[in-house]
Every structure is written in C-alpha cells, then in structure tokens.
Amino acid sequence: MSTLTTGTAITERPAIRRTSLWQQAWIMVKRNMIHTKRMPEMLSDVTVQPVMFVLLFAYVFGASIQTGDVSYKEYLLPGIFAQTIVFTAFIVATGITADLEKGIIDRFRSLPIRRSSVLIGRSVASVLHSSIGIVVMAVTGLAIGWRIRGTIPEAVLAFALLILFGFAMIWFGILIGSWLRSVEAVNGFMFATLFPITFLSNAFVPTAPMPGWLQTIAEWNPMSALVQAMRVLWGNGPEFGDDAALPLQYPVTATLLWILALTLVFGPFALRAYYRRTAD
Template sequence: MTTTVRSDDTVSHRPSIHQTSVLQQSWIMVKRNMIHTKRMPEMLSDVTIQPIMFVLLFAYVFGASITNTGDVSYKEFLLPGIMGQTIVFTAFIVATGITADLEKGIIDRFRSLPISRSSVLIGRSIASLLHSSIGIVVMAITGLAIGWRIHNGFAEAVLAFALVLLFGFGMIWFGILIGSWLRSVEAVNGFMFSTLFPITFLSNAFVPTAPMPTWLRTIAEWNPVSALVQAMRVLWGNGPAAGPGSPWPLVHPVLATLIWSVVLTAVFAPFALRAYTKRTSD
C-alpha cells in the first residue's frame, strides 16, 4: 500500500477575504447591474428607441395642433416635458428590477454574502439613475436634431440636468417601495403604468395648463412634475414663463423642484427601507 503525499505548492488555498466598505459594495452592485444590461442590450430599448419615438410622435403629430405655447415653438416646449416623464419612469425601472431579483432568489444569495443590505439598494438606485440618464442624453440629441436649443448659459443648463437627476433620485425611493411591496413583476407593471402615466400627463409636460378646467388645472399646476418641467424650461430658456396669478411652484420652479425632491426622498425612503427589510427577512 502506497501513500501519495502532495507537496505544499500543490495545495489549493482559499483566497483571503478583505473587508469592504458600503461604498465599495454599492459600486460592485452598480457594476453588476450595468453588466447585466450590457449582456442584454434589449433592456436599453426603453431609454433609446422609446424616447426617440416619443419625441418624434409628440413633436410632429401633436405639435401640429398645439399652438398656445407663446413665443416658443412646441418642440422646445416639449423636450423638458419628455425628459421629465423619462426621469419619473426611473421609479418603474428600479421597481421591476428589485421585484425580478426577489422573484429569482438573487436577493437571497446576496443575503448570504458578508455585505451590507443597504448596498443592494444603493447599487440598484445608482444603476437605475444611470440607465435613465442614457434616455436623457438620447432625447437631448434627438431634440437638437429637430430644432430644440438651450438658450441660456452653461451654468443654467447644468443646473437643469442636475435637477432632473435629483428628482429622479426621489422617485427611485418610490420605486423601491413598490418593488418591495408587490410580489410579481406583472403586478408592478400594472401598478406603475396606472400611477405614473396619470402623474406625467396630468401636468404641464406636454400641454399648457391654461385651457384646462379650473379644478384640473389646479391639480396639474401643483403636480411635482410640473415644477420640474417648468424649472427646465426656465433654465434652458424654453419658456413660456409663468403668467400673473400662477401658483408658487411655477413662479419659483427651481426652488420648488428642490423642495419636492427632498420631500419625496424623506417620505418614501423610510417606508421603502422598511418594506425592503420586511420582504427580505421573510
């Protein structure tokens, strides 16, 4: 009987585990989501093909009938509205992503790893914001091709894009809440479509609010989306400016958008974290 002895250099060693911070863990989650998108490029259709379709349809179909936009062409009036709608639908993206990960058991695998539970949410949030930012860039390029222009300075232009991303961050927490609350992707799709479409269309995103009935105009003017869209129009010089007697959010849209973004985050974030914690503790 012979005994085989393996030398020390043939013994496999388990790689050492290094302690990582929440920031590092979150960045890994961002890369995981972006790699997933890279391997399934069809997932970008909602921020590439769809924005171009919306811009062209609204600009050339509805634009021919909408003329009460003051001294500004409907194309310039439209682009901030389309961008506002796109960033609102960031909540849709993050909600379906979280629900899909929960359904497939991926979150359970993450729970078995020595990582912070919050890193999964942070990574998903940043990845969703990057995903929607692609749509903003695509729409800006499409808008430039059909005649949209930024008439104010560089600082105002950058501030407008920053406001879009800040508002989107607030909407992400709404998406996390719904994605953690509902049990299937189908339920999330139905709920989000029936919620986000009325929010974006019942605003000044696509049409002026002046011709609306008084009760409907009041709702539209105090809609957070209206403040965001008006802020972009003011900062980009895409007017028209709020007229006499307009409500405070439209007279001071930049400040109103900042307030709405903070309020949305402060309201939805605690409930979203609680719902996610409860869902992943079952």
Template sequence: MTASTVGERVEPKPPSTWRQTSIMVRRSLIHTKRMPEMLSDVTAQPIMFVVLFAFVFGPAMPTPGGGSYREYLLPGIMGQTIVFTAFIVSNGITADVDKGIVDRFRSLPINRTSYLLGRAVASLLHSSIGIVVMALTGLAIGWRIHTSFPEAVLGFALVLVFGFGMIWFGILIGSWLKSVEAVNGFMFTFLFPLTFLSNAFVPTAPMAPWLRAIAEWNPVSSLVQAMRQLWGNGPVAAEGAAFPLHHPIIATIVWSLVFTAAFAPFALRAFRRRTAN
C-alpha cells in the same frame, strides 16, 4: 512565534458600504452591457415619443407664448422619462427577488442597504442615457438651449436629482408588491396620470380651475417649468399660476428632498421585511 499565533485564523474584513454599492452598480452595468436590448426603454422609446409628439400631435397643439412647440415639448418628455425611472428600478428589484438573486446576496457579508443604493445609482445612470438620447434627438428636430452654460447644467442636474427621489418610490413599490405583473399594473396606473396631468405637454391655463390646481401642484410640473426656465424653452408662468410654477427651481429641489426623505426609510423597511425569510 507561538503555536497559538500560527494557528490563529484571521477573519477577512468585509468591504465598506460604499465599496459594496459600487460593486452593485458595476453588476447592473455589466448586465446592461451583456443585454443591450435592456436599453430600448431609454433609446428607442424616447425617440419615438419625441417624434410622435413633435410631428404628429405637435401641429395641433397650442404654442404657449408664440414660441416653438418642439422646444416647449422637450423638457416635458425629459420629465416624463425621469419619472419612469421609478418603474425601471421597481421591476428590477422584483425580478431579483423572484429569481433568488437577493437570497444569494444574503448568504454573503453584504449590507442590504448597499444593494438598494447600487440599484438606485444604476437606475439613475440608465435613465441618464435616455436624457442624452432625447437631447440629441431634440437637437436634430430644432430644440435649442438659449441660456448660459451654468443654467443648462443646472437644468440637467435638476432632472437627475428629481429622478433620484422618484427611484426611492420605485424601490418601495418593488419591495412591497410581490410580482412583476403587479408592479407593471400599479406603476402604469400611477405614473401615466402623474406625467400627463401636468404642464409637460400642454399649458395648464386653459384647464378647469380644480384640474389646473392639481396640475400645477404636481411635482412634475415644477420640474418641467424649471427646465424650461433654465433653458429658455418656454414662457414664464401665468400670473394666476400656483406657487411652484413661479418658483420652479426651489420647488423641484424641495420635492426631490421630500421624496427621498419620505420614501427611502419606508423602502428600506419594506425591502428588509420582504427578504427577511
């Protein structure tokens, strides 16, 4: 063995992007474990929404097709919950940047893409807890799935796929806006009309023609209609409904892919710009 070989320094090889992503996911899960109050938005709030709409507003709501409004309601609230995944991830990213946590990561051999991927996966897991809580709450108040097991699984899978697309929108907003207050204001102003101007809580047929067209082309409407169709929780789309409601499963998959393809590149660029200095 030569002297040059003995004194040679071997640089450690940085972990792969997927390994870095899994570390970021684990970091977020540890945060949740140490601060369980962070789960209030996917535990207490879904139960509150289900009980509020089922028992307070439900008796005054029309029951499409003569079925149970509670069964009609659950897919709508699940759709609303997964849309607000974008709000959760945007707040988390903005808080990490403000607290200097991202700057600490930059001092390490970590790919910034892996940080965002880790945030995306962790947020999806976070919101999945809310979907489970709502499903259990729904079962307690009379909601049931009337179709086959594969159709039931496909319905839940569509929720997660759609949520993954919305997460990239949240990452974009969290990287673009400079404060948690600005993120809160923007996301509430945008997401609440997005979820309520849909078929999530009421049918679209009685709406004014121009408003009905907006509601039926709303991506949330196709997601909710797909869940109702796959779970047997509501009538098929009315004869004059827009194309996405007659083909909700395909429309939901297309919307999800479009969201991911459209928002992810801009989100990565916005995050790099914000963390460049």
C-alpha cells in the same frame, strides 16, 4: 487563509477581504450595468420609447397644440426629459422585484455585504440607465430644432435638478418593488400611476385650457415644477406671473422642495418595506 481537506486533496480558501459600503455598492452597480451590456434590449425604454414620444408629439400632435410664441419642439423636450427620469422608479421597482423573485437577493444575503449596498447599487445603476436616455433625447432634440438658450450654469442646474428628481423617485420604486410580489404586478401598478402623473402636468400641453379643478391639480403636480424649471433655465418656455400657481412662479425652488418632500415621505417606507421583505 483557511484550508479544506477533501479526501487526499487540500483546497485553500481565499481570504475574505473587508470592503466598505461604497465598494460593495460599486460592485452592485457594475453587476447591473453588465446585465444591460449583455442585454442591450433593456435600453429600449430609454432610447426607442423617448424618441418615439418626441417624434409623435412634435410632428403628429404638435400642429394642434398652441404654445404661444414658443416653439412647441422646445416646449416639448423638457417634458420628455422629465417623463424619462420619472420612469427611473419603474426601472428600480422591476429590477428589485425580479431579483427577489429569482432568489438573487437571498444569495446576496449569504455574502459578507450590507443589505443597503444592494439598494444603492440598484439606484445608481438605474440613474445611469436613465441618463443614457437623456443623452439620446438631447441628440434627438438638437436634430429636430431644440436648443438650450440659457447660460451654461443654468443648463447644468437644470440637468442637476433632473438627476436629483430621479433619485427622489427611486424611493417610490424601491417601495413598490419591495411591496408587490411579481414583476407583472409591478408593471401594472407603475403604468397605472406613472402615466397619469406624467400626462396630468404641463409636460406636453399648457395647463391654461384645462378645467379649473384639473388645472390646479396639474400645476401642483411635482412634475410640472420640474418641467417648468427646465424650461426657464434652458430658455424653452415663458415664465409665469403672480396669477400662476406658486410652483410655476418659483419652479427651481419648488422642484428642490418636492425632491426633499418625496425623499422624506417615501424613503422611510421604502427602507422598511425592503428590510421586512428580506428579513430572515
């Protein structure tokens, strides 16, 4: 422990205790969750918005959407789950950009911590943030008639795929948050990209009535594979035969491949953009 002499007073400096990367990351997770606790309105995007989508589609649009023998409410819920986890990228991007704008990242750089701990902490906190929305939607779905009709291992696998897909999308959020210079720019860009991705899929409507070229795009959308995997594992929708696109025939495998592909594509670019933005 060192000492600092100021006039006649002697102030002792606390010793710097070495911490591991995971300890540093956990401190960042707690820092982000404390923000959420102090500003609960930050949860509106994973509480109010998903519930609003569930009620609007289930009771306003649901009557005009044909899903065969499957209840539209059960058809809908996996799509809402997927939409919420995809927007994890939005949360990460705005959080990183806000910290960069306010100079908080520069303050972190003055501390004896690794730069990667900030990213890990932000990513884990964002997944926890979205997980609150998943719980809220599950309760809402149960209240309106949605049920999990598969086995317990299948149900657990579906939720695991959902969380893993959220982690894969985080790399996209880190890339955009490090690339754009303001929260307003991030908001505009993410709305312009994530909303078409979620709606141009099988999340809310079947792809069969779509024009041929649009149906192909929707069925090869990574989100469609995730949604179909959850429907199959939860027993909420029909399985597809040999005439369907490969991601819909083997949705669990396709989802795992998409998770790996998104991570390999966006991960290196995201890290490079973040390190360049925070370089000396």
